[in-house]
Amino acid sequence: MSALVNAVTVATVPVGAVIGTALAGLMGLTSAMLVLAAVAAVTPAFYWTRGFRAVT
Numbered sequence: 001m002s003a004l005v006n007a008v009t010v011a012t013v014p015v016g017a018v019i020g021t022a023l024a025g026l027m028g029l030t031s032a033m034l035v036l037a038a039v040a041a042v043t044p045a046f047y048w049t050r051g052f053r054a055v056t
Contacts, residue, residue, distance in 0.1 A: 016036075023032035 020032060020036055023035060026032075027035070
C-alpha cells in the first residue's frame, strides 16, 4: 500500500506543474497560487471519508 501511495504522489507532480503553469498563464501568478493552495488544503479531506476509514 505504501508503494502505491508513493507512486501516485510522484506521478501527480508533473500534472500539478502543468496545471499550475496553465493557471498562472490564464489568471496570473497570485490567483493561481491561491487556487492551488485551496486545492492543497482540501485534499486531505479524502482521508476523513467513511469509505476510507472502513475496516474490511
